[in-house]
Amino acid sequence: MTVQHFLTLDDLAISTLENLIDRAVELKSLTRRGAIFEPLKNKSLAMIFSKSSTRTRVSFEVGMRQLGGGTLNLSPNDTQIGRGEPIEDTSRVISSMVDGIMIRTDSHSMVQKLAEYSSVPVINGLTDDFHPCQLLADMQTLKELRGSIHGAKVAWIGDGNNVCNSFMNAARLFNFDLHIATPAGYEPKERIAKLNAGHFQISNDPKVAAEKADVVVTDTWASMGQEAEKEVRLAAFDGFCVDSSLMGLARKDALFMHCLPAYRGMEVSETVIEGKQSAVFLEAENRLHAQKALLEHLLA
């Protein structure tokens, strides 16, 4: 039997993704009511983090616990991964003992290899290319706040990075109108853009993207692993801060979204992120509920 992984949104059919989002809303309400629901009793999720994390770490840890299971925190430095054990071997060994593996690392192809050799589901907790768990939570957030996302104008203003790539995948699957604005040279990778051709528009003008948008999204200008480029990036992204004047071009009731962590005064102004249009803390909380729905689907 083939194992169901979640490395990008494309690993699941749109009907399954939509069911997961509905289920996330249900699980959220169950949790709020204090109901005990433990379909993953005695199940284990190995979590491999070779990059920092607050939301992903806490949401998977708490999510597994609430579903009756447990997690193992594995850092490459404390395991033989850091000493060069082949990922093919690591994958077969870990997956022989646990029920699922969540990994956050730089190389997406390494995660694909991990999945290829794994006998249990592998979940992408962020790579340099994609962040599909974030999009599950974001689609849940939009559903809760706005109902259907179908046909909405979503503006991505900033770096053409991993989260932007997952937004492109989401635009194709969930059928919304994505307008990306990046500085020249910071557009999404061509290979990933090609996969989503016809499902987004791109320019180097944040105002064009923001104009009459229903949702304005941004992310850090220097992702994990790009710290050395920070100064150059700060200069390149001048004019791309989502501030009140840029938000003012969007629809009056437009939402502001950001996966967090956010850098105030850089990609977003204090006023916008703390303003009443900001959905950032709901997005963060929904990581828990959306991933519980995902864990239930993949592991139960």
Ligand code: CP
């Ligand atoms: N949004 C997100 O993935 O946050 P963390 O890096 O804190 O996990």
Ligand code: NVA
């Ligand atoms: N683009 C960011 C997202 C962090 C959740 C990064 O990769 O660092």
